[in-house]
Amino acid sequence: MHETANIQAPPVHAPVVVCQGLTKSYGSGETRTQALRGIDLSVSPGELLMLVGPSGCGKTTLISVIAGILDQDGGTCQLFGQDVSRFSPRERVRFRGKNIGFVFQAFNLVPTLTVAENVAIPLLINGTRRDEALRRATWQLEQVGLGGRERDMPGQFSGGQQQRVAIARALVHDPRLVVCDEPTSALDHKTGTKVLEMLKSLAVADNRALVIVTHDQRIFAYADRIAHMDDGMIQETVRQQ
Amino acid sequence: MYKIAITMLLGDKGKYLGIVSGIALASILMIQQPSILLTMLSHTYSLITDISLPDIWVMDPQVRSSEDSRALLDTEVYRVRGVQGVQWAVPLHKGSQSVRLSNGELENATILGLDDATLIGGPGEVAEGTLADLRLPDAVIVDESGARNRLARRSDIPGQPPIPLKVGDTLEINEKRAVVVGIARATPTFRSDPIIYTTYNKAKNFNTSDRKMVTFVLAKAKPGENPEDVARRITKATGLAALTVDQFKQKSLDFMFQHTGMLINFGFVVVVGFVVGTAVTGQIFYNFTLDNLRYFGVFKAMGATNRLLLGMILLQALLVGLIGFGIGAGLTSLFALSTHSGDNIKLELGLPLLAGSGAAVLLIVLVAAFISARKVLKLEPAVVFKS
Numbered sequence: 001m002h003e004t005a006n007i008q009a010p011p012v013h014a015p016v017v018v019c020q021g022l023t024k025s026y027g028s029g030e031t032r033t034q035a036l037r038g039i040d041l042s043v044s045p046g047e048l049l050m051l052v053g054p055s056g057c058g059k060t061t062l063i064s065v066i067a068g069i070l071d072q073d074g075g076t077c078q079l080f081g082q083d084v085s086r087f088s089p090r091e092r093v094r095f096r097g098k099n100i101g102f103v104f105q106a107f108n109l110v111p112t113l114t115v116a117e118n119v120a121i122p123l124l125i126n127g128t129r130r131d132e133a134l135r136r137a138t139w140q141l142e143q144v145g146l147g148g149r150e151r152d153m154p155g156q157f158s159g160g161q162q163q164r165v166a167i168a169r170a171l172v173h174d175p176r177l178v179v180c181d182e183p184t185s186a187l188d189h190k191t192g193t194k195v196l197e198m199l200k201s202l203a204v205a206d207n208r209a210l211v212i213v214t215h216d217q218r219i220f221a222y223a224d225r226i227a228h229m230d231d232g233m234i235q236e237t238v239r240q241q
Numbered sequence: 242m243y244k245i246a247i248t249m250l251l252g253d254k255g256k257y258l259g260i261v262s263g264i265a266l267a268s269i270l271m272i273q274q275p276s277i278l279l280t281m282l283s284h285t286y287s288l289i290t291d292i293s294l295p296d297i298w299v300m301d302p303q304v305r306s307s308e309d310s311r312a313l314l315d316t317e318v319y320r321v322r323g324v325q326g327v328q329w330a331v332p333l334h335k336g337s338q339s340v341r342l343s344n345g346e347l348e349n350a351t352i353l354g355l356d357d358a359t360l361i362g363g364p365g366e367v368a369e370g371t372l373a374d375l376r377l378p379d380a381v382i383v384d385e386s387g388a389r390n391r392l393a394r395r396s397d398i399p400g401q402p403p404i405p406l407k408v409g410d411t412l413e414i415n416e417k418r419a420v421v422v423g424i425a426r427a428t429p430t431f432r433s434d435p436i437i438y439t440t441y442n443k444a445k446n447f448n449t450s451d452r453k454m455v456t457f458v459l460a461k462a463k464p465g466e467n468p469e470d471v472a473r474r475i476t477k478a479t480g481l482a483a484l485t486v487d488q489f490k491q492k493s494l495d496f497m498f499q500h501t502g503m504l505i506n507f508g509f510v511v512v513v514g515f516v517v518g519t520a521v522t523g524q525i526f527y528n529f530t531l532d533n534l535r536y537f538g539v540f541k542a543m544g545a546t547n548r549l550l551l552g553m554i555l556l557q558a559l560l561v562g563l564i565g566f567g568i569g570a571g572l573t574s575l576f577a578l579s580t581h582s583g584d585n586i587k588l589e590l591g592l593p594l595l596a597g598s599g600a601a602v603l604l605i606v607l608v609a610a611f612i613s614a615r616k617v618l619k620l621e622p623a624v625v626f627k628s
Contacts, residue, residue, distance in 0.1 A: 113248055
């Protein structure tokens, strides 16, 4: 693993995400839009947090800032005890590659690569040798119930299966945080439920947290906490029973 | 990830084949056209390259190229011999005569009349017969291409190929009998006329109308003498134009460039090939990148640096460039090879030409990669969160 002088290995049980007073806006002048208006949020290891709210409330902006893809305008956001905004762009990219996994609404599997190659991408980006990356990808595919199909192409899979491949890709490099953007919106209820069950069973671990952006009420029951967002602010956070 | 880049490229068969075809076509145009031009230009001074012994050519000052001929008096040969630094000087006649074939048809041929004593100016390679046989009565040596084609005997049976001239056959040159004593290998002239070698005195016999028969005086500088210096002395002493071999070749080339549209016409096709190749390759490669833009965004979100993504795109561009150029150069080479078996213009593909065309193809793919890479490098990874 590559470590730079600025990036430290965080304590295992420290909060995974701590955001304080987070603000973010787009545009300028009359067209300026305040996407985040002072977000305070924390996510603990082993927790599944859902961000819910109407379209345009800032959910995607918030997870983009948390994942280090976007810079905030104000406030702080610490990942594993470190202020990512202080990193250089290169350090931030490498930090993200090693510590965060992503699951997208549209699966985003490369259609011309086998599913094993798709799953191996985070490892390859981090510099893992190809044969080792494919071996780990194959193992991860078995964990999501797709063992034996590593040479198949994404187009040969159903929507639910493709999302399972995407989950395998998000977990293959053992990240500390998994960020999911509407992972079940493109799936029917039954399939979406199965995907969520798999995600929770595999992704939530003692040293890992899961943040899911969704407005699919059918899966609210799987959350440990639900943060309701509206107009760039967290209105309330509800702990699920 | 570089293997991933190649797999992504090869996986999109339509665009991959489109890019490779565009580069192959551009390569063919950029190699084949200059090759034809260079080969034709080399025929411009084929007489100079085939006659390798002399290092100075002396001629009428009005002569513009080796295809040109303005006759000199025989006495000019002696004047050149008398110049300091000249080891030897011999006459060469170059003219055009009508040749009557056995069936009565007339063909134009280039007559080269060589110095009777030394036969300097003769063909470098005599495939049948010997050069010395030119001293026999009525003797001529015919170039291989002329013997097989324009001077060949027409078959009596319709549809049959002509019967090539061979040693012992007779021709009629300007109503004078000529006996073929040899078949020679010579570089075709610019106009591709058959070449008939004979001695200087026999040439006079074939051409009774002209008083002056010397077209060029071929001279050799003495050992230790600089041919350019000797040439200058010849000019000063005789008032004739005396040029070294390289100077005469350059003069012939300059005449061709200035008085024909060859350079412009061929150059235009090469430029079109380059521009079309760039446009086609650039457009398809850009479309390929656009199709995969979302996935490049995913790679960015997952930690791929701009440097890695740029490397992937460059690798894709260089790969298609290499394959496309290989196909284009290969096809052009096959075409060039096919010309060597016939009697038409024989194309040569030299290393400098291939290197130049390769550099042009490299420029094409780098331009294509640059246009595509700009899009990817500016991409915000947050776009992957949009459905």
